[in-house]
């Protein structure tokens with residue numbers, strides 16, 4: 001155990017923590033970043049395929065209006081390329097009745113637009129919307145079973161939990177935070193799935209860590225944070241005393257840190273309610289993207305699962321071929337209990353049913369069961385159940401003494417996305433800069 005003094009100590013070397021460190025370092029502040037894992041990037045993780053090619057196990061896409069991550073990546077020299085979309089999608093055709101019901105989702109936009117961006121819990125109808133689940137809202141309006149199933153698929157794809165676990169207000173906050181449900185949250189072109197990073201999204205964190213150098217300390221989980229006249233952060237390899245602390249870890253794992261004095265009731269209650277969803281992201285590798293020559297885009301939409309959505313996730317030059325799919329919400333919860341080999345067989349059979357027998361000839365199968373990751377515990381990010389935003393939303397970004405909060409969950413714009421993570425780190429850094437150090 002070594003000891004160190006710094007002006008600011010940052011817990012977590014994901015996009016949020018590293019962005020905070022980068023801003024503070026630029027301002028001449030002496031920082032230390034303490035990370036539990038033996039790598040940086042948190043919920044972004046590159047899997048190397050050889051020949052310098054990668055697929056991402058965690059977050060990967062960026063889209064229009066995600067200016068925080070786009071500017072950062074450009075400054076670091078990380079380019080983007082468009083998600084592959086040419087060709088025909090596969091999946092069931094929806095009936096006119098189902099399509100008629102699905103149009104009702106557009107009502108959400110006008111509701112979301114009434115929310116004050118920085119304080120959505122203060123909206124006139126916030127309590128009414130926070131008193132019901134999204135499931136209740138949806139089933140009140142939609143009678144068609146296929147429309148409900150398709151809405152549930154969309155909810156799983158965006159929130160990774162079933163609609164019965166989400167406050168209606170939370171769904172509206174998300175829409176407001178991203179700008180729109182259609183196209184921002186849902187679409188590829190013109191939406192959050194539009195582009196990918198050349199070399200993989202984890203490069204952004206790796207390059208920030210390279211810039212920051214030895215002030216990033218890996219393999220050192222923070223166990224306690226004590227604050228009085230200064231902040232004392234104890235981790236496995238390093239003991240740091242600093243004037244301020246930024247906690248940039250997912251809310252799901254903040255409880256693993258012992259705070260003295262104990263966190264105020266509102267902050268503690270908020271954290272307890274911020275549960276993450278469940279997702280298994282699966283990249284299946286083939287010699288070539290065989291579906292392209294058959295006129296298919298690689299995109300499948302199937303509410304019956306086990307993998308509900310797929311994309312062509314091949315590297316920029318199309319070699320090797322990669323079909324990537326998500327098992328989300330209840331499907332992820334079901335699959336995680338299966339042995340890996342059974343899960344793999346089920347997924348390849350599902351792909352073969354939709355893309356033909358060549359889908360069985362995988363050369364590799366790579367998955368990220370994020371629920372099992374001890375320093376993440378679920379993904380993509382945390383969601384709030386009924387009652388939580390209106391009771392505790394004000395505590396989301398409010399510092400507790402000398403401790404400030406970052407992480408994608410605390411973002412104003414693009415909450416739970418990589419862009420939100422960067423925004424949150426930069427916001428926490430500016431809070432610290434405005435405080436007397």
Ligand SMILES: Cc1cc2nc3c(=O)[nH]c(=O)nc-3n(C[C@H](O)[C@H](O)[C@H](O)COP(=O)(O)OP(=O)(O)OC[C@H]3O[C@@H](n4cnc5c(N)ncnc54)[C@H](O)[C@@H]3O)c2cc1C
Pocket residue numbers: 011012013014015016017034035036037040041042043044057058059060061062220221222223248249250253256257279281368370375376379380381406407408409416417418419421
């Ligand atoms: C499968 C998947 C797909 C996704 N897809 C997209 C996408 O396409 N586009 C998009 O924008 N976003 C996507 N996301 C979300 C995006 O990856 C995250 O919002 C973002 O990376 C979160 O960054 P963060 O810095 O807030 O948190 P994290 O990345 O979780 O970083 C927090 C860090 O804190 C560390 N830590 C935790 N506890 C401690 C402790 N006690 N002591 C020290 N360190 C600790 C963790 O190890 C981690 O490195 C996806 C996420 C997943 C998992």
